Amino acid sequence: MDTTPGPDRTPAPRPRDPLARAFQILSIMVESDDESFGVRQLASRLSVSASTAHRLLNDLEKLGLIARTADANYQVGHEFYRLAWAATARFPLRQAAREPLRDLARASGETAFLGVYDDLHHQMMFATCVESRHPLRYVVELNRWMPLHAGASGHAILAHLPPAVRAEITSADRLEPITDATITDPQQLDASLAEVRKHGYAMSRGQRIPGALAIAAPVFGPHGGVVGDIGITMPDGRFDPTQEATLATQVVTAAATATTRVGGTTPEHTP
Amino acid sequence: MDTTPGPDRTPAPRPRDPLARAFQILSIMVESDDESFGVRQLASRLSVSASTAHRLLNDLEKLGLIARTADANYQVGHEFYRLAWAATARFPLRQAAREPLRDLARASGETAFLGVYDDLHHQMMFATCVESRHPLRYVVELNRWMPLHAGASGHAILAHLPPAVRAEITSADRLEPITDATITDPQQLDASLAEVRKHGYAMSRGQRIPGALAIAAPVFGPHGGVVGDIGITMPDGRFDPTQEATLATQVVTAAATATTRVGGTTPEHTP
DNA sequence: AACGCTGTTCCGCTTAAGAGAACATACCAC
DNA sequence: GTGGTATGTTCTCTTAAGCGGAACAGCGTT
Numbered sequence: 026m027d028t029t030p031g032p033d034r035t036p037a038p039r040p041r042d043p044l045a046r047a048f049q050i051l052s053i054m055v056e057s058d059d060e061s062f063g064v065r066q067l068a069s070r071l072s073v074s075a076s077t078a079h080r081l082l083n084d085l086e087k088l089g090l091i092a093r094t095a096d097a098n099y100q101v102g103h104e105f106y107r108l109a110w111a112a113t114a115r116f117p118l119r120q121a122a123r124e125p126l127r128d129l130a131r132a133s134g135e136t137a138f139l140g141v142y143d144d145l146h147h148q149m150m151f152a153t154c155v156e157s158r159h160p161l162r163y164v165v166e167l168n169r170w171m172p173l174h175a176g177a178s179g180h181a182i183l184a185h186l187p188p189a190v191r192a193e194i195t196s197a198d199r200l201e202p203i204t205d206a207t208i209t210d211p212q213q214l215d216a217s218l219a220e221v222r223k224h225g226y227a228m229s230r231g232q233r234i235p236g237a238l239a240i241a242a243p244v245f246g247p248h249g250g251v252v253g254d255i256g257i258t259m260p261d262g263r264f265d266p267t268q269e270a271t272l273a274t275q276v277v278t279a280a281a282t283a284t285t286r287v288g289g290t291t292p293e294h295t296p
Numbered sequence: 297m298d299t300t301p302g303p304d305r306t307p308a309p310r311p312r313d314p315l316a317r318a319f320q321i322l323s324i325m326v327e328s329d330d331e332s333f334g335v336r337q338l339a340s341r342l343s344v345s346a347s348t349a350h351r352l353l354n355d356l357e358k359l360g361l362i363a364r365t366a367d368a369n370y371q372v373g374h375e376f377y378r379l380a381w382a383a384t385a386r387f388p389l390r391q392a393a394r395e396p397l398r399d400l401a402r403a404s405g406e407t408a409f410l411g412v413y414d415d416l417h418h419q420m421m422f423a424t425c426v427e428s429r430h431p432l433r434y435v436v437e438l439n440r441w442m443p444l445h446a447g448a449s450g451h452a453i454l455a456h457l458p459p460a461v462r463a464e465i466t467s468a469d470r471l472e473p474i475t476d477a478t479i480t481d482p483q484q485l486d487a488s489l490a491e492v493r494k495h496g497y498a499m500s501r502g503q504r505i506p507g508a509l510a511i512a513a514p515v516f517g518p519h520g521g522v523v524g525d526i527g528i529t530m531p532d533g534r535f536d537p538t539q540e541a542t543l544a545t546q547v548v549t550a551a552a553t554a555t556t557r558v559g560g561t562t563p564e565h566t567p
Numbered sequence: 568a569a570c571g572c573t574g575t576t577c578c579g580c581t582t583a584a585g586a587g588a589a590c591a592t593a594c595c596a597c
Numbered sequence: 598g599t600g601g602t603a604t605g606t607t608c609t610c611t612t613a614a615g616c617g618g619a620a621c622a623g624c625g626t627t
Contacts (some may be wrong), residue, residue, distance in 0.1 A: 039613090039614080040584090040585075040612085040614085041583090041584050041585060041612085041613065041614055041615090042355075042584090042614085043314055043315050043583090043584065043585095043614095044314050044315060044318050044356070044359070045354075045355075045358075045359055046297050046584095047315050047318075048361065051377060051379065055379055055382050055383045055386070056382060060388075063604070063605080064604080064605060064606085065603090065604075069588095073585075073586085074585070074586050075587095075605085075606090076585080076586070076587075076606085076607080076608090077584075077585055077586070079605070079606065079607090080583095080584075080585085081584095084313075084315050084316075085315070086416070087316075088315065088316055088319055088417050089414060089417060090319065092415070092416065095518070095519045097604085097605065098605095101383065102416070103412060103413075103414040103416075103421075104414070104416075105383060106317075106383060106384070106387050106390075106412075106423075107421060107423075107439050107441070108322065108323060108326055108378065108380065109380035109381075109383035109384050110380075110384050110387075110423065110438075110439055111326050111327060111439045112326045112372065112376060112377060112380035113377070113380050113381050113384050114438075114439075115326070116377050116381075117331075118347055119377075119578095125311075132538075141374060141377075142374075143360060143373075143374040143375070144363070145357070145363065145373070145374075146360060146361050150374075150378060151610070152377075152381065167348075167381070167385075168378050168381055168382045168385075205588065219374075247366070248366040250366075263380075273623085310582095310583080311581085311582075311615090311616080312581090312582065312583060312584090312614085312615050312616065313583090313615095313617065314614090314616095334573075334574080335573080335574060336572090336573080336574085344616080344617085345576090345616070345617045345618070346574085346614055346618095347575085347576080347577090347615095347616075347617065347618080348615075348617070349618095350574070350575065350576090351614095351615075351616085352615095368573080368574060369574095408580085525595085
């Protein structure tokens with residue numbers, strides 16, 4: 026097997042990486058709708074041999090992180106549930122945002138969401154939401170990583186990232202269009218983000234979900250960096266343009282409260 | 297290095313076990329009250345060298361499971377929070393027990409709890425509770441593994457384990473006395489468990505917490521095995537003996553409902 | 568300047584992680 | 598019954614990744 030020194034594509038995952046494999050298994054188990062899993066089924070998802078998967082499962086079972094079903098299959102174990110439950114109870118941002126989110130949902134009458142930013146992968150996800158009581162409403166998809174370049178929820182974060190990081194994202198090889206309304210032109214996106222910084226909030230229509238409108242404002246952490254954002258989302262048709270200022274103020278206030286609660290500081294404007 | 301064949305105590309942890317180490321790190325981070333952690337601090341907790349801890353932290357960071365703070369320390373990462381949150385949302389037993397717990401708390405007026413059983417370690421923990429609105433109430437300590445031999449919450453589970461497993465626990469070298477009221481005599485415990493099976497519920501006074509009284513009934517899984525229990529706890533002084541039957545019925549009903557919801561079957565009595 | 572602390576990197580040794588084949592068992596079709 | 602094909606499990610062997618220890622690079626204090 027000669028390792029071609031040429032422009033090799035694949036990032037070459039480490040040939041041995043039990044840690045990553047183990048968490049892949051847990052991720053698959055947690056994310057899938059299935060209740061139990063077979064050895065070879067998991068092995069193929071991980072692209073490893075059945076024996077490797079088997080040993081991994083054994084190791085995880087010893088730790089209590091996965092458990093066996095009566096029919097010799099595998100499922101998520103109690104120790105992982107314990108850890109997971111304990112972790113969710115102390116997620117600082119989520120805790121800090123709980124009250125502001127409730128207040129925002131009540132004040133605006135629309136679905137309020139909390140987005141969290143992951144600096145490592147330059148992505149965001151919706152961590153919590155308080156749903157509006159309108160019979161017609163968008164249901165926010167929680168706990169899935171999403172790109173920053175589409176939608177107000179991404180823009181409110183993206184606009185306040187360090188210029189270097191921001192540039193890296195906006196000038197990516199290709200800004201994937203999620204919908205027809207997604208901004209895919211780097212310059213246009215940069216201009217849009219400048220507006221976001223100027224106004225203190227982001228607003229978008231149908232960039233991520235056709236027909237959905239969102240308003241979002243950034244939440245900052247202890248060192249002035251963005252850690253996430255708070256916003257509202259509603260069907261486009263329900264939005265009253267004369268109410269934009271009111272809604273935006275509510276969103277910005279909620280985000281500012283969360284920033285304070287999480288012990289964060291809003292950075293100075295550097296336009 | 298001669299491996300003494302004698303009665304060696306330590307279970308000899310594998311010299312290399314990155315998986316276990318990694319989860320120890322996450323456990324420590326999640327369970328501790330601290331916000332961030334240093335390399336050597338974690339290394340000493342794990343009894344590994346600083347370099348090992350450092351590499352583990354790096355690997356975990358690559359996976360997004362931990363993140364770095366601004367002051368070069370480490371904290372729990374977003375990917376773990378995401379996984380944790382997704383996991384808690386689909387814990388079958390907790391979901392199944394939610395409504396019965398609420399109903400039980402309302403009907404009894406006392407704190408209702410859900411205990412889950414871990415077959416691997418023969419332990420239980422309180423996974424959820426709905427607190428009573430009495431100003432005086434015991435606050436259940438959640439998400440900590442506890443032994444089965446003390447308290448109604450343990451007994452309701454222990455009494456319905458397979459005889460072999462039960463015997464293994466009741467006849468342990470030493471039944472640790474949690475309080476003065478903890479049953480530490482195997483025969484006495486066995487007799488008590490027989491009563492639990494006969495009545496369908498367990499009741500205890502101060503076996504785990506002095507002055508606390510609890511009533512609990514088992515929840516069974518799809519194959520007739522105990523998966524946990526549901527019960528109530530209250531200050532001893534508030535308990536009205538003439539109400540025992542009423543409360544017990546409420547508890548048993550809640551547990552039976554949860555059993556049904558989780559797709560479980562109540563096994564036949566084999567006295 | 569000398570210390571103590573921090574996170575980090577380097578280097579050899581060792582061993583467990585990994586693939587692949589063989590095994591045991593169960594089910595289903597013929 | 599027999600062949601086929603699933604399943605989980607257990608081998609064996611090679612290789613590289615995990616590990617500790619020592620050395621390094623920054624800080625802040627003494």
